[in-house]
Amino acid sequence: MSKQNGLLVGGVDGGGTTFKCCISTAEGEILRSERFVTARPEDTMDACSDFFVRCAKAGQPPEGIGIACFGPLDIDPQSANYGSILNTPKAGWSGFNVRNELADRTGLPVSVDTDVNGALGAEMAWGAARGAKSAVYVTVGTGIGAGIFANGDFLGRPSHPEFGHIRVTRHRDDIYGGSCSFHGDCLEGLTSAPAVEARFGPPELMAPDHPGWEIVACYLAQACISLTLTLRPEKIVLGGGLLLAPGLIDHIREQYAAMLNGYLYMPTDAVAQLIVLPGLGDNAGLLGGAKLALQSLVSQ
Incomplete structure (x- = not known):
């Protein structure tokens, strides 16, 4: 038994x-x-x-x-x-x-x-990354973090990655200084829920066509590209409260494909299968x- x-x-x-x-x-x-x-x-x-x-x-x-x-x-x-x-x-x-x-x-x-390691483990057992041998879970909420699984274990043990503090290229229309108390305009400082609210107001009140979502998608697409080019995971699961915004995942996928600019041949449906929302919500x-x-x- x-x-x-x-x-x-x-x-x-x-x-x-x-x-x-x-x-x-x-x-x-x-x-x-x-x-x-x-x-x-x-x-x-x-x-x-x-x-x-x-x-x-x-x-x-x-x-x-x-x-x-x-x-x-x-x-x-x-x-x-x-x-x-x-x-x-x-x-x-x-x-x-x-x-x-x-x-x-x-x-x-x-x-x-x-x-994020916990969420990824659950998604690999019962959710959107079930059956994958390598996967990443990125949470975008009060902060930003990533759990990474490859070669049979979580990356970074006995510690863990601090993916939210990577650098990203600024969107041309974004002059915000960043909310991170350690690094200012790192990924978390530009894209976390507090950073979004500081310049656009409460995320839950932003209309789907608010120009702020293009800026958010720009940074998250860059994050997904960094993960793809360094790790080549089978799944990138994007979770956290900010991803509840209607249509945001589609904006991220579109900018991801545009930024790759044909470097990796990835049909539209392949991008949609790679970058996914949590199956466990x-x-x-x-x-x-x-x-x-x-x-x-x-x-x-």
């Missing part, structure tokens, strides 16, 4: 704006979930712990928890600081150990990885956390 039969696990998607928690089966079926505003770290961990305690009392006790969390993050299991958030612009979170704090509150084994990170817990439990 498989060690996965009947397992229930807890998943946490730790974002800079929202934390989400779930109870999931080993097959990736979410049985219940809740979301909380990302507040003070102690208060946020209290809310997560309370969710899992209530689930246990309701007859759905998780055997372990996985956290797919914003970073930068110490994801080395051999490190004394495994699970600690490093130098983040998110006030109050630098140095906070999400793994230890949640484990202490729940008494359960807790695994941790980056939000808003649950990619949440199920990524659940998959982390599952992997940890079945490997014991």
